[in-house]
Amino acid sequence: MTPSDNFDDLRDLYQEVILDHGRRPRHAERLTEFDATAKGDNPMCGDRVQVWVKFGSGTVSRVGFEARGCAISVASADLMAETVQHRTKADTRALFESFREMARTGICPACDARLDEAIERLKPLAGVHEYPSRVKCATLPWHALIAALDGAKEASSE
Amino acid sequence: MTKPATFDVERIRQDFPILTQKIRGKDLVFLDSAASAQKPRVVIDAMVRAMETQYANIHRGLHWMSERTTEAYEEARDAAAALMNASGRSEIVFTHNSTEAINLMAHSYGRGVMKRGQAVVISGMEHHSNIVPWQLLRDSHGIELRVAPVTDAGELDMEAYEALFADGKVGLVAITHMSNVLGSVVPAERVVKIAHANGAKVMFDGSQAIVHRKVDVRALDCDFYAWTGHKLYGPTGIGVLWGRRELLERMPPFMGGGDMISSVTYEQSTWATVPHKFEAGTPAILEGIGLKAAIDYVQAIGFDAMAAHEAALTEHALARLGQIDGVHIVGRAQDRGGVISFTLDKAHSHDVATLLDRQGIAVRAGHHCAEPLMRRFNLDSTARASFGIYTTHAEIDALADGLIRVREFFT
Numbered sequence: 001m002t003p004s005d006n007f008d009d010l011r012d013l014y015q016e017v018i019l020d021h022g023r024r025p026r027h028a029e030r031l032t033e034f035d036a037t038a039k040g041d042n043p044m045c046g047d048r049v050q051v052w053v054k055f056g057s058g059t060v061s062r063v064g065f066e067a068r069g070c071a072i073s074v075a076s077a078d079l080m081a082e083t084v085q086h087r088t089k090a091d092t093r094a095l096f097e098s099f100r101e102m103a104r105t106g107i108c109p110a111c112d113a114r115l116d117e118a119i120e121r122l123k124p125l126a127g128v129h130e131y132p133s134r135v136k137c138a139t140l141p142w143h144a145l146i147a148a149l150d151g152a153k154e155a156s157s158e
Numbered sequence: 159m160t161k162p163a164t165f166d167v168e169r170i171r172q173d174f175p176i177l178t179q180k181i182r183g184k185d186l187v188f189l190d191s192a193a194s195a196q197k198p199r200v201v202i203d204a205m206v207r208a209m210e211t212q213y214a215n216i217h218r219g220l221h222w223m224s225e226r227t228t229e230a231y232e233e234a235r236d237a238a239a240a241l242m243n244a245s246g247r248s249e250i251v252f253t254h255n256s257t258e259a260i261n262l263m264a265h266s267y268g269r270g271v272m273k274r275g276q277a278v279v280i281s282g283m284e285h286h287s288n289i290v291p292w293q294l295l296r297d298s299h300g301i302e303l304r305v306a307p308v309t310d311a312g313e314l315d316m317e318a319y320e321a322l323f324a325d326g327k328v329g330l331v332a333i334t335h336m337s338n339v340l341g342s343v344v345p346a347e348r349v350v351k352i353a354h355a356n357g358a359k360v361m362f363d364g365s366q367a368i369v370h371r372k373v374d375v376r377a378l379d380c381d382f383y384a385w386t387g388h389k390l391y392g393p394t395g396i397g398v399l400w401g402r403r404e405l406l407e408r409m410p411p412f413m414g415g416g417d418m419i420s421s422v423t424y425e426q427s428t429w430a431t432v433p434h435k436f437e438a439g440t441p442a443i444l445e446g447i448g449l450k451a452a453i454d455y456v457q458a459i460g461f462d463a464m465a466a467h468e469a470a471l472t473e474h475a476l477a478r479l480g481q482i483d484g485v486h487i488v489g490r491a492q493d494r495g496g497v498i499s500f501t502l503d504k505a506h507s508h509d510v511a512t513l514l515d516r517q518g519i520a521v522r523a524g525h526h527c528a529e530p531l532m533r534r535f536n537l538d539s540t541a542r543a544s545f546g547i548y549t550t551h552a553e554i555d556a557l558a559d560g561l562i563r564v565r566e567f568f569t
């Protein structure tokens with residue numbers, strides 16, 4: 001194999017955005033000031049994530065996380081933290097539902113049009129639907145975030 | 159190592175219909191045989207032929223179909239006995255897999271023969287199926303569970319193993335013959351000698367070893383040996399527990415039901431003789447017939463030839479993978495079979511497996527049902543390539559080239 005090798009066959013799931021956020025996550029930090037935190041655990045593959053959330057008035061003002069796992073789960077956690085920032089809790093929950101649908105099926109017909117721009121940002125992860133064993137990697141950080149919103153310590157697995 | 163002239167991998171590949179399948183337009187490179195092996199045509203045909211021409215429930219009909227089917231099923235026992243050099247069919251208990259065989263041991267030998275306060279020794283490189291049944295026994299029956307550690311090279315620490323017997327409490331050693339993660343083969347004869355010198359019996363989990371070498375239970379001098387048919391090119395749903403007859407006779411039944419009794423009244427039932435005492439209900443009849451075909455198939459090829467082929471593949475794979483920057487092979491046992499676990503810097507093993515899969519290469523990634531062993535090596539997971547009789551040198555080259563691409567993709 002030469003360095004000029006083209007990686008087209010590897011890119012459908014691992015798009016540049018995912019590789020980039022997987023390699024250099026922007027929000028991978030334990031917040032020193034936070035209002036809620038929860039963990040997510042995927043015992044099947046050993047992925048583990050913890051999220052810390054700071055609330056504003058009715059909003060998620062900031063999310064930080066620590067993830068131990070594959071590029072998909074780290075990138076998903078990072079894109080999630082970026083996307084939900086400054087959104088209302090209700091919109092955050094709606095985004096979770098949309099994202100979960102997208103990760104499972106690749107599409108999201110019932111998605112809220114108001115959230116189009118946010119969903120667009122999460123779309124690179126939709127390719128995971130072709131890999132049933134990897135869907136959980138992408139949704140795990142979201143489960144932890146929703147657990148934190150619910151005041152739970154631990155995400156219940158699907 | 160050179161291959162014996164009789165072993166022709168290209169001819170063997172023609173025996174496995176599935177190997178002609180394409181994955182996303184690419185040739186299937188199947189390097190996950192340690193999880194479950196592919197099936198040769200003779201196994202598929204034997205099961206289909208039984209269903210089409212000669213099938214009925216066994217041990218209970220007085221008609222021709224039942225008698226013929228019973229005979230075929232019992233011949234599978236003979237084949238399993240011959241495979242392991244056991245003394246005969248009465249020592250071969252059919253189970254559904256290794257897991258059930260080990261649970262049978264924990265139940266019937268652990269609860270039925272062992273005494274409260276005795277200890278069971280396992281090793282630090284067991285599959286969960288040879289850990290959890292003993293934990294259940296520990297918690298329900300007051301049996302202590304001891305773990306013989308593994309060295310950094312991934313070998314059984316024999317000094318530490320021997321030290322576990324010092325207080326004379328060990329009644330049973332239940333230990334893997336070959337690790338499904340590291341490929342390490344334990345020095346089985348020494349394991350047995352030390353255990354016997356201290357009055358303990360030995361059960362091997364031979365799920366992996368049975369595939370890779372000639373297992374001779376009399377030469378090993380062990381007391382029990384468990385394995386599973388689907389890894390030996392046979393069907394799923396059938397496994398074997400071999401035990402010394404006098405020990406099997408002392409053990410109470412595992413499950414109750416039809417086939418395992420001699421007579422039943424409401425006051426009391428009496429048990430069938432071994433091995434039937436341990437086989438309640440209609441067994442995996444077709445799977446037994448398929449297993450016999452698989453055993454006949456590997457016996458015809460010969461374990462010496464298969465082992466030589468695998469040793470050459472393993473040597474080639476260790477050399478190729480060892481040359482790739484950023485690849486770390488986990489476990490460096492001297493005596494090993496065709497299973498190699500590795501990690502890649504900068505890429506998680508799940509990403510490695512998915513990106514290899516994109517190239518048509520099937521490997522396994524995760525903790526391989528051996529979480530305590532992963533922890534021992536400070537790992538969450540590894541990728542694992544494992545070989546079968548149909549694996550070729552070219553497939554190993556494909557794995558190495560594929561890994562180089564994955565590494566470049568991630569940097």
Ligand SMILES: Cc1ncc(COP(=O)(O)O)c(C=O)c1O
Nearest residue numbers: 255256257285287338365366386
């Ligand atoms: C060493 C070892 N023990 C036990 C098992 C369990 O085998 P089965 O799932 O067929 O019961 C396996 C296979 O997964 C194995 O590799």
